[in-house]
Amino acid sequence: LGHDFSFLLRKHHDQQQIDAVYSALANENEANLVLRKCHQDGAEIWCKLLISPVPDATGRITYFIGVQTDITEHKRDEERLAHQSTHDALTGLPNRNLLKDRLQQAMVQTDRSNDGVALLFLDLDHFKLINDSLGHAAGDRMLLDVAERLRACVREGDTVSRHGGDEFVLVLREIDQSHHVAAICEKIFRTISDPFFIQGHSFHVTCSIGIALYPQDGQDTATLFKYADMALYQAKDQGRNHYQFFSGEMNERMLERVTLDEALRSAIANDELFLHYQPLVSLSTGQLVGLETLVRWQHPKFGMVSPVRFIPVAEESALIASIGEWVLRKACQDMRTWIDNGLTGFQVAVNVSPRQFRDPRLADRIEHVLAEHRIEPGMLSLEITETVLMQDTASSEATLLQLKRLGVDLALDDFGTGYSSLSYLKRFPFDRVKIDRSFVRDITTDADDAAISRAIISMAHSLGIRVVAEGVETEAQCQFLRRHECDEMQGYYFSKPLPPMEITTLLVEKKHLPENIFSPAQIIAYPAAGGS
Structure with missing residues (x-):
């Protein structure tokens, strides 16, 4: 009290603020400023300075009152909030x-x-x-x-x-x-x-x-x-x-994905999806023992849309769960029709997507659909890829055990294409493995593919697991697989995927592998392991 106000500006170096104070004094106005100053211990502090003129009875300004308040903590709180609004907390x-x-x-x-x-x-x-x-x-x-x-x-x-x-x-x-x-x-x-x-x-x-x-x-x-x-x-x-x-091509592909996603959302309701089945045949008897379910999409504008195009879109958008359940129900409907017509003795395989597999109620859902259509669990085979199992092996094991207790057949699809197939085969309760078509394609001309296929068959059999070869297209491939005791085959050599009506005809006619496949005289030379 009674001091010259200038001491309040001490250690404040913003000349523009100082000038504002002197201007207010000269014009006998009030000044209200926030000052950043240096404390005597060297720390930076913030002060709020209010200078007000005080008039006498005649209205003449005789002196000024200055009040300075330390607002350092308030300013630091403001700075923290400002920083939090523009920076990641972690x-x-x-x-x-x-x-x-x-x-x-x-x-x-x-x-x-x-x-x-x-x-x-x-x-x-x-x-x-x-x-x-x-x-x-x-x-x-x-x-x-x-x-x-x-x-x-x-x-x-x-x-x-x-x-x-x-x-x-x-x-x-x-x-x-x-x-x-x-x-x-x-x-x-x-x-x-x-x-x-x-x-x-x-x-x-x-x-x-x-x-x-x-x-x-x-x-x-x-x-x-x-x-x-x-x-x-x-x-x-x-x-x-x-x-x-x-690249510009990415944008085009993304636009296509968006278009497909929108169309796919109405595909089930509009009855645009339908099923084809590809037979699995026993290599010991030549008889049909199974059918793999394959979903197809006939769009009114785009025509036939390849699964290679729409399945990844369905996976990303979570539509795959709805499509997967529709496939299961439709397959069970077709199975019921075949059973009612006396056509039995085979399993129907349905692919399980990663998103479906992560559903904790998967086993309950499958059990409900099977009961609804009066289908024995043993007539259904679920095909699961290695990538599905990689995401959480402990949870995967629990889900597979639930499905196994339900009584369905479990198949490991695309076997041999991943890094951990051998450990999965030993750890998980699979009934069947499917040799990926990439190994079958050159099985009669590439020694490495031949050796891998023989090793898979031998190892699976030692664990009590049946083996199916995918993508069999020639008699020579079929002969090789039969010679090395592969259990079943699937591919265009026997049949392409067919609609349910044509499958019915095939079942009624009891189509089987050609007799010459089982002829003892049919000897073919195969490449030795380690060749090129």
């Missing part, structure tokens, strides 16, 4: 909001120069396995380590952000050629591939990267985000641990 990296601003700034800067900007979408491959096996704390630790490694891979002016989950987005400035981006991607791959040590465990992970370039791929942030995401999807589709630049 890693401290810029979030989506700040990323868009940084990308926009980079684009504006590029417009004034001759270089470009690269937007990279990065996703960790199979990160869910870390969370599932060690918990979210371990997953968070890995994300922190990944964030630190990514920072080390880029320049000071570039941006590394986290989009949530295991997805990171990078903005690379001043990029003049795509091979510079490729070099950075390779650097990221090398950095991420180094082991992570978490909770006493060593983990190796990979990542996939999608890339969109400004200005050639898009002129606004929304388009670049969309195209980088498309490219990331393509990189994953190639088997992961890849980087992929966006």
Whole structure:
């Protein structure tokens, strides 16, 4: 009290604010300012300064009153909130909001120069396995380590952000050629591939990267985000641990996927889906012993749509669950019709998609459909691929045991194409394995394929498991498989997939393999193992 107000401005170095105070005094006005000052201990503090003129009885200003309040904590709270609104809480990296601003700034800067900007979408491959096996704390630790490694891979002016989950987005400035981006991607791959040590465990992970370039791929942030995401999807589709630049063809494929997705949603209701069946034949008797169910789609505008095109779309959009249940019901209806007409003695196989397999009520659903159509469980075979089992082996084992207790037959499809088929064959309760057509195709001319097929047959039989060969198209292939005691075959050599009415005819006529297949005189020379 009674001091000259100037001491309140001490250690405040913003000349514009100081000038504002003196201007208010000169004009006998009130001044209300926020000052950033330096405390005597060197710490930065924030103060709110209010200076008010005090008039006498005649209205003449005789002096001023100055009140200064320490608002440092309030300012720090504001700064924390501002930081939280623009940064990821876990890693401290810029979030989506700040990323868009940084990308926009980079684009504006590029417009004034001759270089470009690269937007990279990065996703960790199979990160869910870390969370599932060690918990979210371990997953968070890995994300922190990944964030630190990514920072080390880029320049000071570039941006590394986290989009949530295991997805990171990078903005690379001043990029003049795509091979510079490729070099950075390779650097990221090398950095991420180094082991992570978490909770006493060593983990190796990979990542996939999608890339969109400004200005050639898009002129606004929304388009670049969309195209980088498309490219990331393509990189994953190639088997992961890849980087992929966006191309116009990707956009066309994505538009096709969207179109197919919309059409597929009404396909069941509009009765556009139907089933074909491909026979499985015993190589010891030549008789038909099974039918594999294959879904087909006849669209009124697109015509016959290949399963290769629409099944992946159905998997992504979750429509595969509805389609899978429709296939099961329709197959059971056809089975009931054949049974009622006295046509029995064979199983019908239905493929189970990854999404269906993860349904905890799968066994209950199947049991209900079988009971509804009065079908014995042993007449149904479920075909499951190795990729389905890879996602969670403990859960997979529990589901398979449930299905086995129900009484259905279990087949491991596309056997030999994955990395862990042997362990799956031993661990899980399969009744049948199907040798993938890629091994059968050259079985009579390629010694390696012949050796692999013989090994699969021998190993499966030692475990009490039957073997089916897929894609058998020639008599020579059929002879080879019979000679080496493969149990069953499936392929165009016996029959292509047929609609139910033609299958009925085939069953009534009791079509079987040609008699010459069983002739002792039919001797064929096969390549020796180790040949080329």
